[in-house]
Amino acid sequence: MRLSSLLTIFLTFAAAAMISLVAANFSVSLIEDSSEIGVRDALDAKGMTWAEVEANGLQVSLSGIAPTEAVRFSALTTAGSVVDATRVIDDMGVAAQEALAAPKFSAEILRNDSGLSVIGLIPTSTDREYLIARFNNIAGSAGVTDLLESADYPSPDGWTTALDYALSAMISLPRAKISIRAQHVAITAITDSAPEKARLEKNLRQMAPEGMALDLNISAPRPVITPFTTRFQITEDGASFDACSADTDVAAERIINAAKAAGATAPRCTVGLGVPSRKWADAVTASINALTKLGQGSITIVDADISLLAAPGTSQADFDTVVGELENALPPVFALQSKLPEAQDPNAGPPEFTATLSAEGQIQLRGRVNNEALRELASSFAKARFGSDKVYTATRVVDDLPQDWPTRVLAGLEALGKLENGSVRVLPDNLVLTGNTGNPDASTETASLLAGKLGEGARFDINVIYQKQLDPVLGLPTPSECEAEIGEIVAAGKINFEPGSATIDASALGTMDSIATLLKRCGDLPLEIQGYTDSQGREEMNLALSQSRSESVLNELRARRVVTGSFKAVGYGEESPVADNGTEVGREANRRIEFHLIRPDTAETPTETTLENTAENGDTPSEESTEESATE
Incomplete structure (x- = not known):
C-alpha cells in the first residue's frame, strides 16, 4: 500500500515533467519561427533579399554577402528592430570592392617676369628632382615655385611625352601658361608682335610629337602706328596702297572696299593703335x-x-570740284591740303640723287648734293646703316638745288634701309622708292617715315614688293631644315681642335662663323652640342675632354652673339663610335662634334644624329699625354 502511493506520486511528477518539457519545446519552436519570419519579412521589405535568416533558440543568425559595408550594417539594424539586438548574430560578409580608379594627372606651368610656378598632381614615377631642375634651368635667377603633389599610380599613356614637350616649349615662352594632361598640351602665351606670334606658332606645331593634341592660344598686341598713316595712289599702272592703317577690322574692310572700287587688287590694311579720330575710316x-x-x-x-x-x-x-566736295565730306578734325602740279617738259632732265642697294648688301650713291658737308653726311649715314665696307660714293656737288635737298636725301636713305634691295631717287618735286622686302608692313613703315620726314604736301612714290622668301618669319627655316643646313656646313669644313686641348683650331673659325649665321636665322632651337673622342686614353679623361670641347663650341657661338639659352653642351667621351677605333682613319672619324635637336623623346640620351660634324682635330691624346695635359 505504501509502495503504491510512492509509485503514484512518482508517476505524477514524471508526467508533469514530461508535460512541461513538451510545453517548453513548443514555446521555443514558436519563438524561433516567429523571430525568423519577422526578421526575414523586415529584411525583404527593405530589399535585402540576399540575407539569409536562421533562428536557433533565442538567437537569430544573419548570413549572406552584403554589397557594401553600409548595407551590412543596415541589415543588422533592421534585424535589431524586430528582435533584441543582443540576440542577433552577424555571420554576413561584404563583397570585395574594386580598386580605386587612378586620379587624372595634370600640371599647370605659369611663367612671367616674376619667375616660374608649377602646380598639379603627377605620378610618383615622374622624376620630380629632374623636373624641378629643368624648371630652374628655364627660370634662371627668377626662381621656381613648386606646388606639385604626387600620387602612387602608374603614369597614363602619353603623360611623359606631353610633359617633355611642355618643358621644351617653355624655353621659348617667357610669358605663358601651359596646361598638361596625358596626350594633351594647351598653351596660352603673349608675344611682342604679329611676326613673333607666327614664328612661335610655327615652331611649336613642328615640335609637337605625333599623336599628342596641342591647343595654341597665342596673342600679339596690335602695333602702335606712329604716325597713323594711309597713302593711296592711282597711276597708269593701276591703283595701290603704299601704306594703309585702320583702327578696327570693320574700318579696314571699309577702306579696302573703297580701294577695290578704285581698281586696287588684293589690298591689305594694318589694324593698329594710335588713330587720331574714330571717323578715320570716313x-x-x-x-x-x-x-x-x-x-x-x-x-x-x-x-x-x-x-x-x-x-x-x-x-x-x-x-x-573734287577738292570742294572732299572738304565738305571730311569729318571736322581733318585738315586738307591739295596741290595740282604744273606739267613739266619731259626732256628737261631735273637734277636727282640716286642710291641703289643690291641683294648682296652693296650700296652705291650717285647724283647731286648741295655741298661737301652733305656728301660726307650721306656717305657716313649709309656706312652706319649698311656697313662701312659696302658703300660706294660717286656724288658731285652742284649749286641751285632745293633748300630741303639734304632732308630728302637722308630720308630716302633711311627708307631704303627698310628694304632688302632696291633704289631711291630724290627729285626736286618727288621721291621714288622701289625695291623688294620680306616685311609685309614695309610699305606702311616707309610711307609713315617719308610723310613724317618730308612734311605735309610732299610728293613721294613707293613701289615696294613683298617677297615671301625674304620674310624673316615665313622665310625662317624649320628646325629640321636648320639641321640639314648645318649638316651641309660642317660637311664642307670640320671643327678642328688643337692637339690634346679644347681650343678650337683657327682653321675651323670660318665654319663656326657660318654655323652662327645660320643659327641666328633659325631662332630659338633646343639644341644639344655633343662632343665625342676615340677610345685611346683613359675613359674618364676622354669624357672630360669631350665635355670641354663641346663647351668650347658653345662659347664660340655665344661670342658670335648667337642666343644660346636653349642650347646644351654635353660630352660623351668614347661612347657611340661611328667607326673602328683600331685604325687611325676610324679614330679620326670618332673624334667629332655632333649637333642634335633636343626632342621630347630624345632629350636625355644621345641617339643617331641627323646633324653630324665629323669634325674635331686629328690628334686625341694618348693616356699618358692626356694625364700630362690635365696636370698642366
Whole structure:
C-alpha cells in the first residue's frame, strides 16, 4: 500500500515533467519561427533579399554577402528592430570592392617676369628632382615655385611625352601658361608682335610629337602706328596702297572696299593703335573716292592731315570740284591740303640723287648734293646703316638745288634701309622708292617715315614688293631644315681642335662663323652640342675632354652673339663610335662634334644624329699625354 502511493506520486511528477518539457519545446519552436519570419519579412521589405535568416533558440543568425559595408550594417539594424539586438548574430560578409580608379594627372606651368610656378598632381614615377631642375634651368635667377603633389599610380599613356614637350616649349615662352594632361598640351602665351606670334606658332606645331593634341592660344598686341598713316595712289599702272592703317577690322574692310572700287587688287590694311579720330575710316574712304574721280594722283593721310596731289595735266575745273566736295565730306578734325602740279617738259632732265642697294648688301650713291658737308653726311649715314665696307660714293656737288635737298636725301636713305634691295631717287618735286622686302608692313613703315620726314604736301612714290622668301618669319627655316643646313656646313669644313686641348683650331673659325649665321636665322632651337673622342686614353679623361670641347663650341657661338639659352653642351667621351677605333682613319672619324635637336623623346640620351660634324682635330691624346695635359 505504501509502495503504491510512492509509485503514484512518482508517476505524477514524471508526467508533469514530461508535460512541461513538451510545453517548453513548443514555446521555443514558436519563438524561433516567429523571430525568423519577422526578421526575414523586415529584411525583404527593405530589399535585402540576399540575407539569409536562421533562428536557433533565442538567437537569430544573419548570413549572406552584403554589397557594401553600409548595407551590412543596415541589415543588422533592421534585424535589431524586430528582435533584441543582443540576440542577433552577424555571420554576413561584404563583397570585395574594386580598386580605386587612378586620379587624372595634370600640371599647370605659369611663367612671367616674376619667375616660374608649377602646380598639379603627377605620378610618383615622374622624376620630380629632374623636373624641378629643368624648371630652374628655364627660370634662371627668377626662381621656381613648386606646388606639385604626387600620387602612387602608374603614369597614363602619353603623360611623359606631353610633359617633355611642355618643358621644351617653355624655353621659348617667357610669358605663358601651359596646361598638361596625358596626350594633351594647351598653351596660352603673349608675344611682342604679329611676326613673333607666327614664328612661335610655327615652331611649336613642328615640335609637337605625333599623336599628342596641342591647343595654341597665342596673342600679339596690335602695333602702335606712329604716325597713323594711309597713302593711296592711282597711276597708269593701276591703283595701290603704299601704306594703309585702320583702327578696327570693320574700318579696314571699309577702306579696302573703297580701294577695290578704285581698281586696287588684293589690298591689305594694318589694324593698329594710335588713330587720331574714330571717323578715320570716313576720312580715308572719302579721300580715296575723291582721288578716284580725279583719275590719277595720290592721297596721303598722316594723323589728321590729308594731302591730295593730283596728276600733272588734270583739269583745273575738275580739281576744284573734287577738292570742294572732299572738304565738305571730311569729318571736322581733318585738315586738307591739295596741290595740282604744273606739267613739266619731259626732256628737261631735273637734277636727282640716286642710291641703289643690291641683294648682296652693296650700296652705291650717285647724283647731286648741295655741298661737301652733305656728301660726307650721306656717305657716313649709309656706312652706319649698311656697313662701312659696302658703300660706294660717286656724288658731285652742284649749286641751285632745293633748300630741303639734304632732308630728302637722308630720308630716302633711311627708307631704303627698310628694304632688302632696291633704289631711291630724290627729285626736286618727288621721291621714288622701289625695291623688294620680306616685311609685309614695309610699305606702311616707309610711307609713315617719308610723310613724317618730308612734311605735309610732299610728293613721294613707293613701289615696294613683298617677297615671301625674304620674310624673316615665313622665310625662317624649320628646325629640321636648320639641321640639314648645318649638316651641309660642317660637311664642307670640320671643327678642328688643337692637339690634346679644347681650343678650337683657327682653321675651323670660318665654319663656326657660318654655323652662327645660320643659327641666328633659325631662332630659338633646343639644341644639344655633343662632343665625342676615340677610345685611346683613359675613359674618364676622354669624357672630360669631350665635355670641354663641346663647351668650347658653345662659347664660340655665344661670342658670335648667337642666343644660346636653349642650347646644351654635353660630352660623351668614347661612347657611340661611328667607326673602328683600331685604325687611325676610324679614330679620326670618332673624334667629332655632333649637333642634335633636343626632342621630347630624345632629350636625355644621345641617339643617331641627323646633324653630324665629323669634325674635331686629328690628334686625341694618348693616356699618358692626356694625364700630362690635365696636370698642366
